[in-house]
Amino acid sequence: MNAHTKKFKHVDYLWDDEKAAALEDDQVALFLYRSNILGADLRITNYGGGxxxxxxIEKDPLTNEDVEVMWIKGSGGDIGTLTKAGIAGLYTERLRNLKNVYGGLEDEDRMVGLFNHCIYDLDSKAPSIDTPLHGLLPFKHIDHLHPDALIAVAAAKDSEKVTKEIWGDTMGWVPWQRPGFDLGLQLEKCLNDNPGIRGIVLGSHGLFTWGDTSYECYMNSLEVIEMASEFIEKKIKENGSVFGGQKVTSLPEKERKEKAAQLMPxxxxxxxxxxxxxxxxxxxxxxxxYINSNDLERLAPMGTSCPDHFLRTKIQPLVLDLDVNEDTHDSDALLKKLEPAFEKYRExxxxxxxNCKRPNSPAMRDPNPVIIIYPGVGMFSFAKNKQTTRVANEFxxxxINVMRGAEAITEYTSLPRQEAFDIEYWLLEEAKLQRMPKEKPLSRKVALVTGAGGGIGKAIADKLAQEGANVILSDIAENRLQEAVETYPRDVASYAVCDVTKTESIEDAYKKACLEFGGxxxxxxxxGLAISKPLTETTEKDWDLLQNVLVKGQFELAKQGVAIMRQQGLGGDIINIASKxxxxxxxxxxxxxxxxxxxxxxSRLxxxxxxxxKIRVNVVNPDGVIVGSKIWEGEWAEGRAKAYGITVDELPAHYAKRNLLNEIIYPEDIANGVFALVGILDKSTGNIINVDGGMANAFVR
Structure with missing residues (x-):
């Protein structure tokens, strides 16, 4: 353990001397290392923030002279996961020479385009709006962070006075201003007016700190954040309560989760x-x-202060006027209460x-809330994909932490609505949104796949995830599910142990889907399973098992799934994997x-x-999927081999030769059939797709 580890209570000290020493000869790599460990602590800065x-000093490829180059996180990046591919390299002197052509606040957007004329590294990511804030300061290493504690200071009433109370003359303070070239000039002026300061607090925004080395910069950042955090902690203890005390008592955790799962769709x-x-x-x-407090009613409508927060959460949340013990089983009655609240929010x-739009403002975006608060139960968020909604929730x-700190210090203040609007509908922000990659065919959709621990089910889950869906993998074997879900990136998949012969088990799987992804x-x-026996050898147990897993399971999955789909009112797809x-x-x-x-x-019924x-029900009929299929392990393979008078080892070749195309059928082929029905044939229902290489006696017509 490093000696510095014990020095901090409110931030994580993650600097590893051995790792840093290995990077000492590559200052850019060391800067990336510093960025990553800063981004690993959400109290320091959230995903995409800061x-x-x-x-x-680098060699200019045109003059072969030594020049100073600034390496900085590019537009849209995240310091916690930053790599060389995500940064921009710019000539520092050229960037500073832009002061000679800057025409004032109305010239801000043009300046962003001029950053490209300062590019040194031709593989650079697009420079971000923060570029001049770093370039106009002289320090070799700079951190611009959004720590909760610092934004609490920045968003507190009398923020400048509070800054002096905490750090004395060692910190500068600059009032709120939209990020851009002029803010860089304000930081430069603040430093010139206050030589020797260790950092600058940006009103309603965040923190700038620096150092001569990457480590000094890292330590300076942590020390400044720690001092603010200790100050806030002391104030909270002095006040004796947070957010005016508790107004609502939370339900027990199990009941909260139950109610949330019912409400989510x-x-x-x-x-x-x-x-x-x-x-x-x-x-x-x-x-x-926060959501159970007396101050929620006052604070929630004020909105957030930091631009990084409200760009992801919208200017304010929707607070539901529902009693903590509200009956959430009666969806029709509940919908009548919720619809007016949503309509009011949209209006x-x-x-x-x-009221705030400019003549050149982009068109109004989706007016629905991103953050929804249910006192006594929890906080919901909704966005275009799981990562975006999780990050919005985190922001x-x-x-909340900012409001708590600011209220403890003096009083929380938010940005004026016009200032917030000018950030939210900034043309540069709109351009960033327009550059986002095109969404995949199944983006914004949630799929539940049974039998997904391996074989055909896992192949289907893989295909749906590859095409943009969030996937709940279900199976009776948890060990298989745990292994399977680890093959997906974060925010793509989850799993639920599910026995499809049991109604309660299916219900639990759907609750997991609703809690994880919303519906x-x-x-x-x-x-599935397969039992191949003659009539006289087929037992009642065999019969019941096949009927329960394949037929009853399908019935109960459809019954419960349709109830959720109807609550959402968004239609849906049911695909049943049957057989030739x-x-x-x-x-x-x-x-x-x-x-x-x-x-x-x-399925036809x-x-x-x-x-x-608008719920479509279709069937995919596989045949002869031997490679990678769990069904072909054991007695079923032996039974089919016996029926055809061949050995088990001869089965793959037998099945390939008997179809018209003479093709081996793989689990991935079945997955493609499923995708065709849910991702392409969106006006098809009651159909059967055979994925069998062509079996004439299985043609549906």
Whole structure:
């Protein structure tokens, strides 16, 4: 353990001397290391927030002379995951020479374009709006961070006075101003007026700190944040209560989760009036302390102060006027209470837009809330994908911490609405949104896949995730699920142990889907087993097992899934993985073939019944999926080999030769059939797609 580790209580000291020493000869690599460990602590800066830089001496490729180059996080990056590919390298002198052509505040947007004329490294990421803030300061290493404690100081009433109270003459202070070239000039002036300071507090915004080395810069940042945190902690102890004390008592955790899972699909449907959204739920102690407080009613409408916060959370949350013990089982009655609240929020957002818009403002964006608060239960967020909604939730937790600190110091202040609007609808911010990559076909959708611990089910889950969906993998074997879910990036997949023969187990899987992602859009019943026996050898146990897993499981999955889809009002897809054996009469197959035929006809019946809800029900029929399929392990393979008078080892070649295309069928081929139905054939229902290489006796017509 490093000696410095014990020095800090409110931030994590993560500097590893051995790792840093290995990077000593590469200052850019060391700057990236510093950035990553700063970004690893959400109390220091949240995902995508803040900026870091370093300056080095390089050879100018045109003159071969030594020049100073500034390396800085590029636009849209995240310091916690920053790599060389995510930074920009600029000639420092050229950047400073832009002062000669700067025409004032109305010239800010043009200046961003001029940053490109300062590029040294041709592989640079697009320079961010913070670039001049770092370039106009002389220090070799600079951190611009958004720590909760510092933003609390920056957002507190009498912020400048508070800054002096904490740090004396060692810290500068600059009032709120939108990031840009002029703010860089203000930082330069503040340093010139106060030589020897260790950093600058930006009103309502964040912190600038620096050092001669990467380590000195890191330590300076941590020490400044620690001092602010200690000051706030002392104030909170002096005040004796936070947020005016508790007004609402939280439900026990299990009941909170239950209520949240019931409410999520309704909230998701309401938040998706313009575009489908993905949800996230948070009932941490920090959240509950705030949402249950007496001051919630006063603070929530004020909105957040830091631009990084409200750009992700919208200017203010929607607070639900629901009793903590509200009956959330009656979705129709609950919807009647929720709809007016959402409509009021949308109208108020439209008023905010109309009152603040400029002649050249972009069109109004989705007026639905991002953050939704239910006192006594928790905080919901909804955005275009899981990462975005999780990060929005995290940013509002940061905002809560800021409000707590500012209220303890003096009094919390938020940005004026016009200032907030000018950030939210800044043309440069709009350009950044327009540069976002095109969404994948299944983005914004949530899929539950049974039998996803391996084989066909896992291949289907992989394909849906690859095409943009969030996936809940379900299976009866948790060890297989744990291994399977680790193959996906963060924010893509989760799992639920589920026995499809048990109603309660299916219910728990859907609750997991609702809590994790907000609801359900796609249900894939891929769980299965196969028993190949002649009539006289087929036992009642065999019969019941096949019927329960394949038929009853499909029925209960559809019944519960449709209830959630109807709450959302967004339509949906149900895909049942049946088999060629449901269409073809073959030997030694009475139990399995009958169950598969029942799956197919149930799908047709449901397609007819659910069409008015825009819920489509289709079937994929595999055949001969031997490689990678769990069904072909053991007795089923032996039974089919016996039926065809061949050995088990001869089965793959036998199945490949008997289809018209003479192709081996893989789990991935079945997954492609599923994707065709949920991602391409969006006006198809009641259909069967055979993925079998062509079996004439299985043609549906």
């Amino acid at each position: 900026n870091t830089s370093c300056k080095t 309704l909230l998701r449907g309401l938040c998706s009036s313009e575009a489908r959204m993905i949800g996230h739920f948070n009932d941490s102690d920090v959240v509950l302390e 108020e957002y439209k008023e905010y837009y109309e 509002y937790v940061n905002a 359900i859009d796609i249900v894939i019943h891929s769980a 054996n449901g269409l073809v009469s073959g030997p030694n197959n009475v139990g399995y073939g009958t169950a598969k035929a029942a799956q197919q006809h149930m 449901l397609a007819a019944e659910l069409a008015s809800d």
